[in-house]
Amino acid sequence: MARFPKPPEGSWTEHYGLGTEPMSYEDSISTEFFELEREAIFKRAWLNVGRVEQLPRNGSYFTKELLVARTSVIIVRDREGQVRAFHNVCRHRGNKLVWNDFPKEETSGISRQFVCKYHGWRYDLDGSCSFVQQEQEFFDLDKADYGLVPVHCDVWAGFIFIHLGKEPEQSLTEFLGPMVTALENYPFHLQSERWFYRSPVNANWKLYLDAFQEFYHAPVLHAKQTPPDFSAAAQKAGFEAPYYGIDGPHRVVSTAGIHPWNLAPNQLKPMEILTRSGLFGPWDMPDLNFEQKPAGLNPAGCDPWGLDSFQIFPNFVILIWGQSWYLTYHYWPTASNQHIFEGTLYFVPAKTARERVAHELAALSFKEYGHQDANTLEATQTMLESRVLDRFPLGDQEVLCRHLHKVAGEWVDDYKRQLTEV
């Protein structure tokens, strides 16, 4: 018996016209498909690379390694305070411009200019070339022609996005669409306590997106995380989402919540009771000073409300918890069967030791669950690659997985069509 009403068509999958037949996962094991994704998706979509709080002052910068597009990008706040992005390459002989110790590792800092380690060419924060070592030795060289190569860069709600195409087909807000931009006035900026995790994962990037865009797995894979009484009840009930939304290439799943502080003690771990915290976040919530709840949040009007997980195509997730904090996921492909996973938790900064200890348990819980999710993916990837099976049935609670693979296929098909038209 369904706890939440389904759309009139009888299922979310049919409501969104996604087809109910078993799915192929060829798009997650084919190296040819992955090569197409590099161009068709990662050079044609807006990509989130971080938040404005990572650039606190004029001259603050960080680099982002984008192996999927075979480039590295510098994101910098220039002298006027504008956020800009450039390919991280010196115009002289192509050396990587900004790096420390290990050329392939990301770095960050604050600087008045960028100086190439190789021959000392310098660039202003706006990308213009300001100095050429022994300039008189060069032939008809005008520094004005040798600025850093710009990357399209725009900011929405404090999130910094770049676009690696020559000319984006859509502006950032057009690309994000009404479902995502309805979060505009959520107080992301107040939640500046940042916890940044990274993990190399031996699985296709879409498999990890799938893992976090369905919660059908949660009562099973994570059963042992909770006391037996709680796990047994959760597994018996199974998981149902009250709402799934789709807008263009983007998706959202919303969940009903629980008030952990109202649970019986045998449903909780002693550390949760002691620290008044857990996977869903601290029990004593900060005041986020909502004047008005953002229109896009808690679309099913749940009380208590669990979370909304916005899956922003291609590889970015904003997950907003009912318990007044949020996190983001990024999945950066490095090969058809590998990617770098990044998880970033954001809290209103702890003002007291007690609040800070509560954050510690929420963050550790995230890590304990994340380990289980990540390791399962490797087990999935290797057996998908066996090609013993080529059709997989997906349930209605996995509707968003279906949508992601459909959209990825459409973007690749569209790109191939454009290639043949040229």
Place this chain on the structure above:
Amino acid sequence: MIDALLPSEFSELEPFAAKWCLATEQERYMERLSSSMTEMQALYDAVTARAEEAMVYCDKFPLDEMPDDALNLLRLLYSMVMVSFPVEVWGQPRIPDTGAAYLDLLVEPIP
């Protein structure tokens, strides 16, 4: 005790301080992986018994201006949290069925 790491009110936790008052989550996680269940159970039992008082003590100071001994006490509370999963649910230091997976915490709030 001349070399006490913790406030004198918490002297019975001193035997755990040298091993478990660690500044970063990465260090605490590594310590967990290389510790026995007996060691972690002892830490857990000792610190949970005083955790409420410890939080009250630490809350006397602003987070960014904590004296060294209070900061060590706070870090001991973080280690109590760190060992809670092995002690309360896993029965082993490592998360079961996670093989070689790791998820490194590269940026965290200070303290």
